[in-house]
Amino acid sequence: MTGSAAKRAGAAAQREPALEELLTYRVCILAKMMDRASAAELARYKLGVAEWRVLAQLSVVSPATVRGLAARLRVDRAEVSRAAAALVARRLVRREKDPGDARSALFRLTESGRALHREIMPSRVALHDKLVAALGAEEAAALAASLAKLTLLLERAERIVPMPRGRR
Numbered sequence: 001m002t003g004s005a006a007k008r009a010g011a012a013a014q015r016e017p018a019l020e021e022l023l024t025y026r027v028c029i030l031a032k033m034m035d036r037a038s039a040a041e042l043a044r045y046k047l048g049v050a051e052w053r054v055l056a057q058l059s060v061v062s063p064a065t066v067r068g069l070a071a072r073l074r075v076d077r078a079e080v081s082r083a084a085a086a087l088v089a090r091r092l093v094r095r096e097k098d099p100g101d102a103r104s105a106l107f108r109l110t111e112s113g114r115a116l117h118r119e120i121m122p123s124r125v126a127l128h129d130k131l132v133a134a135l136g137a138e139e140a141a142a143l144a145a146s147l148a149k150l151t152l153l154l155e156r157a158e159r160i161v162p163m164p165r166g167r168r
Contacts (some may be wrong), residue, residue, distance in 0.1 A: 041123055045116065048081040052120070057118045058093060063106035065098060092116055
């Protein structure tokens with residue numbers, strides 16, 4: 001057996017990790033589980049997860065464009081556009097012309113949108129607190145630091161622009 005053939009045989013003999021062992025797979029499954037838990041809670045308010053995320057972002061950055069919201073949420077503009085349209089239809093968000101760009105629109109929470117956000121937040125905070133309590137303060141801090149590190153790594157690797165400030 002030649003040297004390169006032996007290397008190939010050795011590489012083939014190495015155990016391929018099980019799907020469930022891959023960090024990307026595990027994080028994806030955990031995110032789906034959190035989305036399902038969130039969807040069940042948000043259904044009481046007749047909101048989907050995407051709508052909630054847009055509503056929550058607008059409570060922090062308002063007014064905002066679809067492009068700016070999509071960048072902050074790390075989702076495509078079509079998803080934000082659909083969610084924003086649903087929120088506008090329910091009069092939770094107001095759509096206005098963007099004076100800086102005639103092709104764009106600005107979205108901001110209405111008073112009803114702000115009230116709904118205030119009503120929902122305690123249950124979101126309760127879920128957060130439950131997850132943090134399950135980990136303990138030290139593990140929760142380590143997880144937060146690890147998530148920040150991985151986010152930065154992926155932003156750099158994919159040349160993603162860091163989360164914008166303001167309404168971009």
